[in-house]
Amino acid sequence: MERTLAKEARQKAGCRIRLCGWVHRLRDLGNLTFLLLRDRSGLIQVVLEGKDHPELRLETVVTVEGKVVANDKAPGKVEIQEAKVEVISEVEYDHLPLAVNAKEIKEGLDTILNHRVLSLRSPLVHGIFLVQQEIIRAFRDFFRARGFTEIQTPKIVAEGAEGGAEMFPVKYFKKRAYLAQSPQFYKQMMVAAGYERVFEVGHAYRAELHNTTRHLNEYISLDVEMGFIRDENDLMAIENEFLRYLFSVLPETCGEELAQHGVELADPGEIPRLSVREAQALLQKEYGKRLPAGQIDAEAEKLLGRYIKEKTGSDFLFLTAFPVAKRPVYAMPMEDEPALTKSFDLLYKGLEITTGGQRIHRYRMLYDKMQAFGLNPEDFGFYLDTFKYGVPPHGGFAIGCERLTMQLLNLANIREASLFPRDVERVIP
Amino acid sequence: MERTLAKEARQKAGCRIRLCGWVHRLRDLGNLTFLLLRDRSGLIQVVLEGKDHPELRLETVVTVEGKVVANDKAPGKVEIQEAKVEVISEVEYDHLPLAVNAKEIKEGLDTILNHRVLSLRSPLVHGIFLVQQEIIRAFRDFFRARGFTEIQTPKIVAEGAEGGAEMFPVKYFKKRAYLAQSPQFYKQMMVAAGYERVFEVGHAYRAELHNTTRHLNEYISLDVEMGFIRDENDLMAIENEFLRYLFSVLPETCGEELAQHGVELADPGEIPRLSVREAQALLQKEYGKRLPAGQIDAEAEKLLGRYIKEKTGSDFLFLTAFPVAKRPVYAMPMEDEPALTKSFDLLYKGLEITTGGQRIHRYRMLYDKMQAFGLNPEDFGFYLDTFKYGVPPHGGFAIGCERLTMQLLNLANIREASLFPRDVERVIP
Structure with missing residues (x-):
């Protein structure tokens, strides 16, 4: 039968x-x-x-x-x-280390993660990853429908895109290599290679020692890069549009799992924006919080998230116009205020889930900027040379998939949004 | 405008x-x-x-x-x-290192790969990766429609699934870790975790010193794992069905690019099968080729591919019933002939593009087999323990995405089917 x-x-x-x-x-x-x-x-x-x-x-x-x-x-x-x-x-245990059939898992996070095969059997946990897969599917569907090509770029790389300190070294035969912090260089190169609009769903690796509820050392990055843009506003517009699409489609594709987690999604609408300067002024005025120039720390993100929710009802907030010193070398400076960049972060319920911006597409400007940043342009030849051969104005952004999942489902710890999380202490299971 | x-x-x-x-x-x-x-x-x-x-x-x-x-x-x-x-x-070059607008690229493979952004601009090369993305999309569509859940599993792992020698070591804080050779353990664990049917499109890493036209050290693996199977025949049946679907859908989704490469796809039909023993007997009879017990080398694959094409018209051939000694520890032995396993390879135009089979799902059998293989079961505790908690009969397979692309488009070298290939010599660009 x-x-x-x-x-x-x-x-x-x-x-x-x-x-x-x-x-x-x-x-x-x-x-x-x-x-x-x-x-x-x-x-x-x-x-x-x-x-x-x-x-x-x-x-x-x-x-x-x-x-x-x-x-x-x-x-x-x-x-x-x-x-x-x-x-x-048959089963062969003396006792189950975790009550799969309990309404909520009472065991601590370490037990949940150590016995991942069992905790994933719990219907509530099972649902987290069905929602995550529907997020990823919606991401693909949305960008493919807009002429983006999916790419898979290498994770074994010779140089880092976001600075060299926080990379995992790999013994690659007789060479020095690292795990990619992001597909940054490669997605830009794919735009330059004539694909114009690309996206990637792939792992990114950060050798950060942070042991917090919102950091993973291996995470899924939803990356977008787009050529022929006017400026960073095109990028914020398309991310905004994607989120509106996502929130409209998830109730159809995983409505039961959202309900299980007590989540109701409302249209994000037009996401409000604040420049970093405005945000800092607001933090000082409303909460007496002073920060070094251009910096928004985790507490500030939370306060801004709460403030914007109260004032506008929005769970989202774009922070814009980060200073050059706070962004990577490839960030495009503003024409009228060259100490600032055409860049943005997106906060969701007070947590940064996206970093993005327009990139420098002119060879000479990038070369000079590398020198000004104390980098040796020769170390980045394969990337830098790209810009000799005609590259359109472009930019992009990346969404941290586990962070988006965590905030959407109101999970307490990002490890709950990763099947087999990797953190400072954990490479097993 | x-x-x-x-x-x-x-x-x-x-x-x-x-x-x-x-x-x-x-x-x-x-x-x-x-x-x-x-x-x-x-x-x-x-x-x-x-x-x-x-x-x-x-x-x-x-x-x-x-x-x-x-x-x-x-x-x-x-x-x-x-x-x-x-x-x-503007452009800033003295001369273009590669003629983007030539009908065929005359430059050698090293130049093509060194100047990847330029070679990818060539319409013929551009087409390769549009076809590759349509292969991946078809893979996702096919398995999702059959109740499979997509997963992303960690690539930083503590132990290898396919034997420890050919892994890339990663310096992971104070721990020893490696890059995953395959998602084998994790996809099995996801079946056991109640997802039953899973697939993954992800990178796999092999630290093999082979410098051939068919090996990459980082490649895209199209992985499938399926619970509640009767035996390996269910797996070959679904892979066969997928290939028939793929060949029917590609002419619709990338017909122009296939035509560019002079490719016409015919329905693969019912893929013929030979046991390894039959294949060896045939190789000896037809080509005078003798091989060690259970082994099919690269030349043998080519000869078998040519033979089956001549005799049946098929570009594909399943090889079945590999001996225990030639398969990983988790391969399920046959009941009636325990020196053989319920496993298979798939050849496409004389090249192995898939390895698959039924897995051992009983704790005690797997424990004993690890010892017989000279492995310490304690090293694999997180995987082995899974089988104490009730795991259905299951199995799966993996398709090498670049190999499938290469054979389908009749490319001479697998590096042509990888955006930014990683081989023994190359980590740049």
């Missing part, structure tokens, strides 16, 4: 079906046993005769054959009666 | 439009100059008054405004007349 998924059973009332899955819960009712079966689609109740089922321990893998009968009290409003159960794969 | 793409111009005959792109070719006709403009969509001819255009060097970035006029002899059957050209971004 062909297999039926749990969520498909309700369309087969009266039929005999075959289900496969894990023993999620067992309830002994004297002369009956209720088995809650879990498969990738959800849960379904199975009624078994008798109470003696020693072979059925929690998380045992089974097939069930039986008849679908309507039952308004059961999950999915059907249950399986006249059921025969067969064990496909 | 809004920008129009070159390929959209033919729908605007009689209108004035604005185009943006690169100067692809210049032809001086005395009192006229023909400018061939290249953008991401293709080429278009622009007619300029006079012959003196010193500002227009090859690869200069320009905008063109003019009137669309039908001309059957021009590419796309229209040209731009009454044109005004404006330079957006």
Whole structure:
């Protein structure tokens, strides 16, 4: 008999079906046993005769054959009666280190991550990554529909794009190499190579020692780079449009999982903007918070997020016009105020989820800027030479996928938004 | 005025439009100059008054405004007349190291790869990566439609899945770590975590010293893992079905690019199969080629590919039933012949593009097998422990994306199918 998924059973009332899955819960009712079966689609109740089922321990893998009968009290409003159960794969534990079938996982984050295969079985956790995949799918769909080509660029690189200190060294045969901090150079080169508009969903690596709730050392970066722009406003406009699309499409593609997490998404509308200078003035006036020129720290992000939510109702805020000294060498300076750059960050609920901006596309300007930054242009030859051969005005941005997921689902720690997070302490599992 | 793409111009005959792109070719006709403009969509001819255009060097970035006029002899059957050209971004080279506008690139592979931004501008090369992206898109579409969830798993890992010798070491803070040779452990763990069916498009890393036309040290792996299978035949069936889908969909999504490369795709149909033992007997009988037990080397793959093409017309061949000693520790042995495994390779035009098979899903069997392989089960605790908690019968396979692209487009070297290839000598650009 062909297999039926749990969520498909309700369309087969009266039929005999075959289900496969894990023993999620067992309830002994004297002369009956209720088995809650879990498969990738959800849960379904199975009624078994008798109470003696020693072979059925929690998380045992089974097939069930039986008849679908309507039952308004059961999950999915059907249950399986006249059921025969067969064990496909036994369990071998003494005790489960984590209660998969609890409504919320009570165990601490370390236990959740150490026993990742078990915690991922919990329907609430399972839902996080279904939402994450729908975010990634929406990202691809949106940019592909606008003429962007997807790319995969190398993660083993000779030089860093964001400064050399925070890179992981790789022993690459007899050469020195690193893990890429971002696809920055490569996505720019792909614009220059005539693809004009590119995006990438790929890993980025930061050897930062931060051990916080919002840093990962390996994360998924949703990167965009776009040629023939007027300036950074085109980039903020398209990111804004993407977020409006995302928030309109997620309730359709993963509405159940959002509801599970108690999330209702509202149209982000036109995202408000503040220059860094305006933001700093506001922080000082409203909260008495003073910051070094051009700097917005994590606390400031939180305060700005709260302020803008109260004043405008927006969860999002673009910060613009960062000073040259706070941005990488390739950031395009403003014509009328060359100490500032055509760059931006995007805050979501008080957390930076995007950095972006227009890039320098002129060879001589980039060469001089490298020298002014104390970099040796020869070390970046393969990148710098690109700009000798005709590069259009361009720019882009990157969205931290786990940060977006975390903020959207109101998770407390970014590690909850990563299947197998990598942090300062953790490379296992 | 809004920008129009070159390929959209033919729908605007009689209108004035604005185009943006690169100067692809210049032809001086005395009192006229023909400018061939290249953008991401293709080429278009622009007619300029006079012959003196010193500002227009090859690869200069320009905008063109003019009137669309039908001309059957021009590419796309229209040209731009009454044109005004404006330079957006100048070039700064003495000479172009590579003729972007040549019909075929005459320069050697090293020049092509050293000047990747220029070689990628060549329409023929540009097409390779449009086809590659359509392969990846088809892969995602096919498996998603069959209930598979996309995953992104870590590439920084503590232990290798395919044996420890050929891994790139990473200095990960105070820990020893490596780049993942494959997502093997993680995709199996995701099946076990209740996702049941997963796929991944991600980088894989092999520190192999091979310097051949078919090896990359960083490549894109199209990975599939599937729970609740009967045996490896389910896996070969779904890969076969995917390839039939792929070959039916590519002519629709990138027919022009396939034609550019002279490729016509025929339905792969039912892919023939040979066991390794049968293949070895055949190689000896037909070609006098003797091989060590269970081994099929690169020459043997070529001969088998040629043989099966002649006998059956198929470009594909599944090789099955590899011996235990030739497969990784997690390969499921056959019940009736435990020295063989439920595994397979797929050859395409005589080159292995896939390795796959059923995996061991029982804790005790895997534990014992690790010991028999001389591995310390404790080193693999995070993976091995998974199998204590109920794992269904499962298996999967991986398709080498660059190899599939290379064979499909009849490229001579796998480096041509990688945007920025990484080999023993090359980490730049």
